[in-house]
Amino acid sequence: MRRADRLFQIIQVLRRHRRPLTAEAMAAELETSKRTIYRDIATLMAQRVPIRGEAGIGYVLEGGFDMPPLMLTSDEVEAAVLGAQWVRSRGDPALSRAADDLIAKLAATVPEGLRALVLEPVVVTPPAWHQTVETIDVGQLRLWCQRGRKLAIDYADESGRASERTIWPFLVGYRDAVRVVIAWCELRTDFRMFRLDRIRAARFLDDRYADRPAALRSRWLAIMNARREEERAKCSSEMPRPR
Numbered sequence: 001m002r003r004a005d006r007l008f009q010i011i012q013v014l015r016r017h018r019r020p021l022t023a024e025a026m027a028a029e030l031e032t033s034k035r036t037i038y039r040d041i042a043t044l045m046a047q048r049v050p051i052r053g054e055a056g057i058g059y060v061l062e063g064g065f066d067m068p069p070l071m072l073t074s075d076e077v078e079a080a081v082l083g084a085q086w087v088r089s090r091g092d093p094a095l096s097r098a099a100d101d102l103i104a105k106l107a108a109t110v111p112e113g114l115r116a117l118v119l120e121p122v123v124v125t126p127p128a129w130h131q132t133v134e135t136i137d138v139g140q141l142r143l144w145c146q147r148g149r150k151l152a153i154d155y156a157d158e159s160g161r162a163s164e165r166t167i168w169p170f171l172v173g174y175r176d177a178v179r180v181v182i183a184w185c186e187l188r189t190d191f192r193m194f195r196l197d198r199i200r201a202a203r204f205l206d207d208r209y210a211d212r213p214a215a216l217r218s219r220w221l222a223i224m225n226a227r228r229e230e231e232r233a234k235c236s237s238e239m240p241r242p243r
Contacts, residue, residue, distance in 0.1 A: 006030060007040055011049065011061065020058025077114050080106060082123045089128040090174055092138035132178050132197040140204055141181060141196075145169045148213045150205040151183070156198050163187065167194070168209040170216040184209070184216060191220050 013026055023037040030037070041059060045051055053059030072080070081103060088099035107118040136153075144151055152166050167183035178195050185192040 003040070006032065006036075007044060010037070010040055010044065014051065014059060014061035017060070020053055020060050022058045023055060026059075072110060072114070074114055074117060077106065077110060077117045078121065078123050081118055081121050082125060085121075085123075085125045087174075089125065090176065092142075092179070094139040128176065134179070134196045134199070136196055136199050136202045138172065138179065138196065141169060141202075142172055144204055145172060145181075145213055148208050148211075150207045150209050151181075152203040152205055153194065153199050154201040155194055156200055158198075162200070166205075167192070168211070168216065170213040171220070182220060184211075191223065 009030055010026060013029060014021060023034045023041070027034045027037045038055060041051060041053075050062035051059050052062060084099040084102045084106075088096050088103075091099060103118060107115060110118060141151070148168075148170070150166055151169050152164070154162065154164055156162050166186045167181075168186075169181045169183040171182040173180040173182060173193070178197055180193050180195050182191065182193050184190070
């Protein structure tokens with residue numbers, strides 16, 4: 001890897017992490033030595049890139065640092081195109097239009113040598129075969145997740161049993177066949193996942209819920225991670241031991 005590319009990648013790696021990242025971790029990701037990372041960090045600091053930290057503790061990139069727009073590698077262009085393809089076929093109408101706009105902007109702004117990766121991509125996602133019918137405005141639902149406002153829904157479960165609930169939505173999940181909203185349910189006093197095609201009616205309330213959406217997401221993710229660890233431990237304990 002050229003030194004200029006490595007300096008750029010160090011900034012990119014730091015941008016992905018909010019907590020201090022050690023030189024050892026960066027060296028492992030970029031397949032180079034810690035000494036090289038220390039030298040490159042010193043070079044970036046000398047160029048007034050706002051990196052804080054020290055050897056043995058780690059480094060962070062301060063907020064507000066901007067890089068020239070669309071300095072993308074070929075892999076990053078293909079990742080953006082592949083993601084836009086998926087959203088175009090499976091997102092709600094507003095996100096589908098945004099995915100088309102994103103591809104058009106990429107084609108208009110990336111260097112000439114990368115343009116074919118956008119206009120004639122060699123990566124593709126399969127079409128969405130199953131289209132579900134939803135009564136809820138998904139665009140407004142995403143907005144309510146951002147603003148931390150409550151939602152009143154009439155919901156039918158898998159067996160068709162109906163219930164009325166007030167939920168605190170904080171995350172919209174896009175699956176291949178269905179979309180879901182993850183929320184805190186006042187009825188169950190717990191996190192629940194609701195399929196959007198099973199929401200028979202919805203009222204977008206002006207009431208804000210008590211927690212911040214980001215705090216709810218963090219709590220839910222922590223619970224999910226703990227459950228995954230329990231499942232891994234259970235599977236490991238049930239595996240037959242070699243004789």
